[in-house]
Amino acid sequence: MSSERAGTGTNAQETDRLRLHFSSSENPTQYAGRWESLWQDGTYLPWDRGQPSPALIDVLAQRQDLVGSAVAAPSQPESNGGPRRKALIPGCGAGYDCYVLQAQGWDVVGLDISETALQRAKAYRGHLDGQSVFAAGQFGKGTLRFESGDFFTLDEDVWMGQWDLIWDYTFLCALPLELRPKWALQMSKLLSPTGRLVCLEFPTHKDLRAGGPPWGLPSQTYVALLSRPGSDIKYDEEQKVLPEDQQDPTNQYTLTRIIHFKPERTYAAGKDSDRVSIWARR
Ligand SMILES: C[S@@+](CC[C@H](N)C(=O)[O-])C[C@H]1O[C@@H](n2cnc3c(N)ncnc32)[C@H](O)[C@@H]1O
Structure with missing residues (x-):
């Protein structure tokens, strides 16, 4: 796996x-x-780590009890355990994480x-060989499709x-604040x-006022x-979200956090502050 690209952290100048x-x-x-103009220009992509997320790799390897297996019947590996289950990455950027999920057997x-x-993401296919993180896992590879579209106007x-x-990695944090409730x-x-x-x-320790x-x-x-x-959601004068975390019993879309932890491995930019949360319907 290539090492994380130099200059892809969150130093003040880049962030600004x-x-x-x-x-x-x-x-x-x-x-x-x-976004399109940044991708077209291609010289300034500070979020692009040039490699898949170590935290995602570890979730897939170590938290199968929580996220489920890539196939519906994992105890029957001789039939590849099919049918395959489906994974989505909104705001996938250059697509490294898509290839990790595909290698682990998900239809992505x-x-x-x-x-x-998306052109970059497709072209990355040419760089998978020889990187163990993209080698097929126990269920063989799933399928992978890249789709262009606006997350907020997808056909129901x-x-x-x-x-x-x-x-979700660096998708929610990339959105304007008024779109956050709609994202959820x-x-x-x-x-x-x-x-x-x-x-x-990510970024869990950055002041919203910045x-x-x-x-x-x-x-x-x-x-x-x-x-x-x-x-x-409401923010106080320091721009911290007000702690109204009670679930709304009338909201059928409420999600429950089933685990929250500091990942053992993550990108350098979030080494001390990244957290993983996994959510399920009530
Ligand atoms: C900060 S980048 C993160 C990319 C990728 N997740 C990564 O970690 O490298 C945010 C990505 O979201 C995409 N994006 C922004 N708004 C979007 C929307 N409404 N629907 C789909 N993608 C969107 C951008 O084009 C960009 O590739």
């Missing part, structure tokens, strides 16, 4: 450049063009609003209620009834959003 790139977007719908869709990001009939695993609702709607949302929480993307995202914010998907 990203913030300024988006600062004149008054309307979240303009963000699509901003990587979604991104940027066509250029085609996308909703069918994903057994959804992985959409994630919950996309999950299958037994599906799991797995978040690599701007974004990436916007500060303490663990408490995930709790507030996913306890009441679709409802606005």
Whole structure:
């Protein structure tokens, strides 16, 4: 596996450049063009670690009891245990994590609003050979498709209620704050009834007042959003989310956090502060 790229951390200068790139977007719908222009330019992609997430690799290897297996009947490996279960990565960028899930036997869709990001992701196929992390696991490889589209306007009939695993890394923190409640609702709607949302929480220690993307995202914010998907969350004068984490019994989309931990391995940028949370329908 290649080592994490130099200069892909979150030092102040780099973060500020990203913030300024988006600062004149008054309307979240303009963000699509901003992402595409960054990907097209290709010289400044500070979130792109050049390798898959070690935390995702470990979740798949060590937390199968919580996220489930890539196949519906894992005790019958002779038949490959099929049918395969489905994984989605919204805002997949260059797609490294998609290839990890595919290698572990999941049928994967990587979604991104940027066509250029997806071209990169497809081209990465040519770099898999010889990297053990992309070698097929016990169930053989699943399928992988890259789809271009806006996470917030996906066709309900085609996308909703069918994903057994959804992985979020640097997607929520990339979104304008007003889209956060909608992110939570959409994630919950996309999950299958037994599906799991797995978040690599980042950047958990960044002050929201420092701007974004990436916007500060303490663990408490995930709790507030996913306890009441679709409802606005409130921030105090220090821009910390107010601790209204009670689940709303009337909200059918509420997700429950089934585990929360500090990953043993993660990218250097989140070494001390990254957390993993896994969520399920009530
Ligand atoms: C900060 S990057 C993270 C990419 C990838 N998760 C990674 O860790 O390298 C955010 C990605 O989300 C994509 N994106 C932003 N808004 C989106 C939307 N509404 N629907 C789908 N993708 C979106 C961007 O094009 C970009 O590739």
